[in-house]
Amino acid sequence: MAYMSEFTQARLIFDYEAGRAALSEALPDFASHPENYGGAIDLPIGALATVFRVKEAAQEKLWLKLSTIEVPDRVELPPIEPNPGYEGPEVAIASARIILPASGRVNETVEMVLEGPSHGNPFTDVELQAYFSLNGEEIRVGGFYDGNGRYVVRFLPDTAGAWQFRTESTARSLDGHTGTFSVEPSHARGAVRVADTYHFSYANGEVFRPVGTTLYAWTHQGPELQKKTLATLSTSPFTKVRMCVFPKAFIFNDNEPDLYPFEGESGNWDTTRFDPAFFQHFENRIRDLGKLGIEADVILFHPYDRWGFQDLGAAADDRYLRYVVRRLAALPNVWWSLANEYDFMTTKMPEDWERYAKIVTEEDHARHLISIHNGTRIYDYSASWATHCSLQKVDYYKTAELVEDLREKWGKPVILDEIGYEGDLEYEWGSISAEEVVRRVWETTLRGGYHTHGETYYHPEDQLWWAKGGELVGKSADRIAFLDKLVAESPTGRLEPLPLTNPTPSGGVAGEYEIHYNGFSQYRYVTLGIPEGRKAVIDVIDTWAMTIETLPGNCSGRARVELPVRPYMAVRVRVQQESL
Template identity: 80%
Template sequence: MAFMGEHTKARLILDYEDGRAALSEALPEFTSHPENFGSAGDLPIGALATVFRVKEAAQEKLWVKLSTIEVPDRVEVPPIAPDPGYEGPGVALASARISVPAAGRVNETVEIAFEGPSHGNPFTDVELHAYFSLDGVEIRVGGFYDGNGRYLVRFLPERPGQWQFRTESTARSLNGHAGTVRVEPGPARGAVRVAESFHFAYTDGEVYRPVGTTLYAWTHQSPELEKKTLETLATSPFTKVRMCVFPKGYIFNDNDPGLYPFERDDETWDTTHFNPRFFQHLEDRIRDLGALGIEADVILFHPYDRWGFQDLGAAADDRYLRYVVRRLAAIPNVWWSLANEYDFLTAKTSRDWERFAKIVTEEDHANHLLSIHNGTRVYDFSAQWATHCSLQKVDYYKSAELVEDLREKWGKPVIMDEIGYEGDLEYEWGNLSAQEVVRRVWETNLRGGYYTHGETYYHPEDVLWWAKGGELVGQSADRIAFLDKLVAESPTGRLEPLSLAGVPTPAGGVAGEYELHYYGYSQCRYVTVSVPEGRDAVIDIIDTWAMTTDTLPGTYSGRPRVELPARPFMAVRVRVNKAP
């Protein structure tokens, strides 16, 4: 038997008389409102204690009481090994019909299709790999079953040339195929990679700036709403979307999706049979984002779930990960997030997350970016597999202010992926003013980090952008676009934090060339800036809320005093002229 603790789901605690009594004492505002159970019942009680700001002493008392309540041990279903005798010796090797493209292009998906067997359960019985080689370099790519006797191998080539391939499979008809694919140069920029320690670039070297937004469940909505979301994104500044694979069940997310990732056996998910239509739909939406120049930050697990997908068991989790990564890895505009709020997934331990990271890196031949997102406990981003830091604020007020310290601590790019949402809900995470969101965005960017926007304005039909998409109604998106334009105009297309002695407000840019100074809440009547000795500079006064840029007449040198209108959210840009 096992015992309850801070990682136990609230719903399970409420099933026990002693647990309900302990919970009622510690969190009466939760247990006295049954409507909370549906939206938050699957969260760990430790997370709810943080959300409801239970005092530390009361938490410790609760943990002691819960530690005396026994619960049944979890029974794990063992993994299913591929069947080496799936096709008998009477089936000729490499006899499945194969379709190879006449040519592919660099940084674009190359797909090889096979018409193969469909008896038994090809999802678990058949293992398929292809090995692509060019100039002595060989890349192993996992294949997958797409239903109706169709198998696919998808490859994302980063170099032109005559690529050779061969297949290995537990199905004789899929085993032993060989051929070539001519890959030609093309205009595609490729996958995004970490660049210069704290930033990002496409495979071809072009600068990439993550300007993110949050659309957790947008691919689980009606076709009409998905279309409207894409239309909105097409006119937005966003270059990255955080989105879940699994549907989301939480407040304002009560609708059931039209498709699920697994087949259903009565009331139980058959995790050995994937639903190809679900994944085809997901791929189509990711490609739609790619056509708009937007990266899909794909969240593989999340805790907001009334269907049981957060707790499938280790074997099912691993099988799902291999399947989804093999399907999506050859799509250029994919990132991986192991989880949204990983620490709220009570059934998973640190060993699970490390195992999941190993699976993703093994199966992703294209080496897409990979991270994990926290609820209240920041992950240890020193993990070798973590390419960047994906963070939620861990303080109601401070978040952006921590970016420089986090860069120094981890030595990796920092993305404040949940900096707080612009909205008008009663929940602290969803009621920031647009001015505060814009302030946090400026603070984050000038301190050397990146950010993700979200919008949570009440809607009578529960169509909130942060989950379902639709239309933007807030005021921060346009101002985020205004900031990104200023960043793009820097000599490097990026900002580095600039440390200025005695100046508490942030500055970022390229030292001695291009500087943005931001004054946030301060309402300065004037400020003094510095221009490198022997140089002169053009100075702009920027109203970050009104989105105006006023260039002062002439040029300035030394330490000029810059007059400001004594109101908050102002910035000054210093553009240093080249030395004569």
């Protein structure tokens, strides 16, 4: 038998008399009237304890009581091993037709296609992998079945040269292929990597600044809405999109998608058979983002589900992960997010997330960025597999103000992937004013972090940008673009936090390019110090009006800068190269 814990779903706890008693003591209002709290009853009790601010001592007492309540063990189906006898000895080794381009290009996808067998269940019976080598180094790349006897291996080469390959497979016709193909130099930027500890760059060294937006279920909408979303993105400042593989069931998101990841139907999915059309569609949308210069932050699991995708079982989860990573890893503009709000998923334990991370990193030969996103409990980003921190606010008031501490704590880039959404819903997370979104974005950026936008204005047809895409109607996106242009004009294309003399932040390149942000404060003037023996150009910036007023002449020494008495102003200092 198993026992309850902080990860147990609140709904399940109500089924036991001892559980109801424990909840009544720790969370009396919720225990008396759970119907007043919407879908909270479907969350893990640990998440609820955090949301309802249960004191730590009371939480420990609750966990102790729950640990004495037995619940039935979860029944897990065993993994399905590939079939070594899938093809008999009458089938010649390496007899499948292979299609491979004569040459590829650095940092661009190379696709190998093999036309092979389709009997039985190729998704589980057949294991296919290729080994690519150059100068003695060999890289394993897993293949996948794409339906209709079509097997695919996708490779993202990072070096020019004459690459060799060989295949291994449980299907004789796919096994033992060898050959050579040429990879030519290119100007493609490639996958994004961590750079200079807290920042990002493309594989070719070019600076990348993640200016994110949220489009959880945009690929699960109709073709016209997807087309409209891409058109909006093409004129937006956004360089990263958070998007789910699985469809999403949540408020304003009740429609059924046209495609599902598995054969079957809701509640009766055949998790041993993927629907290639679903994944072909999904990866085509990622390619569309790539053409716009936008990274796809692919969310692999999430809790907002009425189809059963968050509770497939360990074997099915692992099979799904290997399949999706093998399909997408060779696309340059992919990031991995193990989950959105991982701690709201009652079917996953801490050890599951570590196992998932191991599978993703094993199968991803291109070494894309990978993280996990929290609901109420921040993940321990000291995990070696986590390349960066993907966070949402966990305090109603403080969000961006914590960025510097978080950078120092984990020594990794910090992205506030949910700072609150500009909108007018009845929910705290979806009713932030544009002014407050812009303030949080400025605070985050000048403290050395990055951010992700979202928009949740009510729409009579439930077309909210944050879920379905369409068109932007808010006021923050243009002002985010304005800020990003100022960051791009820095000598490094980035901002580092500068030592604080005020509660409001300053960022830039010390002594060269500095931006001082006033936030809520409405100073009549500020006094700035220019490096000794240097002159500087001073700009007064209205971050809301998006205006820049350059003061006449050059300043030196201690410079007093007069300001309009209103909030959200900033001052930029551009130190000149020549000396006095």
